[in-house]
Amino acid sequence: MIHAAVIDDHEAIRFGVAAALAGHAAGRITVVSEDATVDTFLARQLRADVVLLDLQLADGSDPKQNTEDLIAAGYTVLVYSIADNVRLLRRALAGGAAGVCRKADPIADTVASIEAVADGQIVLSQEILGLIEGDESYVAANLGHREREVLALYAGGMEVPEVAVRLGIAENSVKEYLKRIRAKYTIVNRPATSKLDLFRRAIEDGIVPPVEPRA
Incomplete structure (x- = not known):
């Protein structure tokens, strides 16, 4: 019930x-x-x-x-x-x-x-x-295609090595994408210092993580 x-x-x-x-x-x-x-x-x-x-x-x-x-x-x-x-x-x-x-x-x-x-x-x-x-009045972070992919996977619960394997890129590349993603959100006054913050930003921007966020 x-x-x-x-x-x-x-x-x-x-x-x-x-x-x-x-x-x-x-x-x-x-x-x-x-x-x-x-x-x-x-x-x-x-x-x-x-x-x-x-x-x-x-x-x-x-x-x-x-x-x-x-x-x-x-x-x-x-x-x-x-x-x-x-x-x-x-x-x-x-x-x-x-x-x-x-x-x-x-x-x-x-x-x-x-x-x-x-x-x-x-x-x-x-x-x-x-x-x-479609909300043009909203201040978006203007993430690139690969940045959106990384955000969806990482915010959805995957760790850096798992994201790297899924996308076929180096772990350092994933870390660099995450660094740039956080910087872009900070620029538009939507900071995302934690993984939970990134999950919320993904939801706000219509980037739905494919798996549930881990605690």
Whole structure:
């Protein structure tokens, strides 16, 4: 049984999602709370495996901060939104959201997304990736093709020797690519000093790692 929570400032959405999940995923997913703000939910200290988080809440809170606060409290975050604001979408992903589920999606897709992120997977549809990559207002790091390949593999969990073998290049070349990748992100004010930071930058830029990040 997956315990889910819904945070949305529209009451109809909160209770509608709970009812829909009860009707389509009975015995697999149960909604433990429906709250209008992240602070209200966190104050209750409830057990939940996945939190469905709307991007734009009435309290004006930042989706990146909301996501980070929820993750710090031990929750996995699945953005549940109409996803029409790419800037806010990127902020939630930068904060560590495990995926994005659109409110317009069939409830079966929502159920599948909840189950996937509860299982540790990243959920990003081609449509969402297209929105991210097509956002011309975003300051990209302008990574080259090989740099994107290296980032995808390394951020996804491979070590330098494994990346080198996969791409058929020297380990020193991989290290040099990583150095340049970090430098490019620093230039656009998106530093990536750790491997987790690189994983988040890969998600933000639509470069989906092929494997899950290792701790």
